[in-house]
Amino acid sequence: MDQIQAWNEAVRYIEAHLTEEIDLKEAARRAGSSEFHFKRMFSFLAGVPVSEYIRRRRMSRAAEELMGGKLRVLDAAVKYQYQSPDAFTRAFRQVHGMTPSEAAAGEKSLQLYPPVSVRIHMTGGTSMNYRIVDKEAFALAGIKKRVPIQFEGENPHITDMWASLSKDDLRALKELSNTEPGGIVQASTNFSEGRMEEKGKLDHYIGAAVEGEVPDRWETLSVPASTWAVFTAEGDFPDELQKTWGNIYAEWFPAVRYEQREGPEILWMDWREGEKAPASCEIWIPVLAKEGGTSK
Structure with missing residues (x-):
């Protein structure tokens, strides 16, 4: 498996475990690197720390389910690994600028965050x-x-x-x-x-x-x-x-x-x-x- 495939495998692992506690050591193993290097490179590739990326993806998934009437706020908090509805509401507001109840009511537009995908951008090689x-x-x-x-x-x-x-x-x-x-x-x-x-x-x-x-x-x-x-x-x-x-x-x-x-x-x-x-x-x-x- 080449490096690009390995990084995308790590992203797929994170995506598959958004409703569970995510083991970053396992994600790093799938990317073929140490946990320290994985966190540093992920921040560079995605533009945000891996913890922030996970938070945004969880809140994006939760928003879709709340808007579709599939989940109550309490159930969403439990499903996406938050200790209380208040903690979930704070995280949701930080990502979407509204409460989960407002999202469920369809009162405002949401900003959803899709999964990242690592690709090669072909340019002229830089001599280093x-x-x-x-x-x-x-x-x-x-x-x-x-x-x-x-x-x-x-x-x-x-x-x-x-x-x-x-x-x-x-x-x-x-x-x-x-x-x-x-x-x-x-x-x-x-x-x-x-x-x-x-x-x-x-x-x-x-x-x-x-x-x-x-x-x-x-x-x-x-x-x-x-x-x-x-x-x-x-x-x-x-x-x-x-x-x-x-x-x-x-x-x-x-x-x-x-x-x-x-x-x-x-x-x-x-x-x-x-x-x-x-x-x-x-x-x-x-x-x-x-x-x-x-x-x-």
């Missing part, structure tokens, strides 16, 4: 400059802040983090750096589930990659030994960086025998003195080889 790196465990040492997720433009919370670092702080971090990626780096981890909808927050670090002891003055994130896919982005900043990040999920992961593993996503930028933008950037993503191959 990457390498695979095996690294021993290390630490990210620096400053940390929980910040809102923001895809485009300057994130003011991260800007404030940079502003809080003095020249002496930056010099100290550069001196502390003793492993790849060298110098000052940024890292993001612990994403909220609504990442692809630009909702929630993440832990953002500005600091250095360090093997060995870290002074107490710095926040520390322990990073276990792992394999990393390292992508180089060169050209107009930040457009080329954002394009590369998108292509990693849209083109690279579906084409290789690797999947993302849990861990920080690291950004290294080659700042040249006097330049207003970095000459190049590297995106470091922790990966593991899928069973059955290690193609690069």
Whole structure:
């Protein structure tokens, strides 16, 4: 079974179990991936987290049955895995903008959400400059802040983090750096589930990659030994960086025998003195080889 078929099999599994407790580990198994990678890729492919997709599909099914007079609100709540009619009503209102009773009465138009279907969109292949790196465990040492997720433009919370670092702080971090990626780096981890909808927050670090002891003055994130896919982005900043990040999920992961593993996503930028933008950037993503191959 190829990867596209496997992903559609996972979607069919979810669709067949909307009235039951859905086992995401089983859905991931059918997609041929870990649960962590399945959730991340599903969010990218569907545009919403898998939990939100399931909620929308359940509410869509429930709306059809309520409008057809096949179910009472109480029965719909039980059928679609809600603990109480009130919890079901809140979820229904969030999806449809009305109560289940209003839907049953046919007083307003409903917005229904069809099942997703994974397809290949044929375009000209995008050349991606990457390498695979095996690294021993290390630490990210620096400053940390929980910040809102923001895809485009300057994130003011991260800007404030940079502003809080003095020249002496930056010099100290550069001196502390003793492993790849060298110098000052940024890292993001612990994403909220609504990442692809630009909702929630993440832990953002500005600091250095360090093997060995870290002074107490710095926040520390322990990073276990792992394999990393390292992508180089060169050209107009930040457009080329954002394009590369998108292509990693849209083109690279579906084409290789690797999947993302849990861990920080690291950004290294080659700042040249006097330049207003970095000459190049590297995106470091922790990966593991899928069973059955290690193609690069």
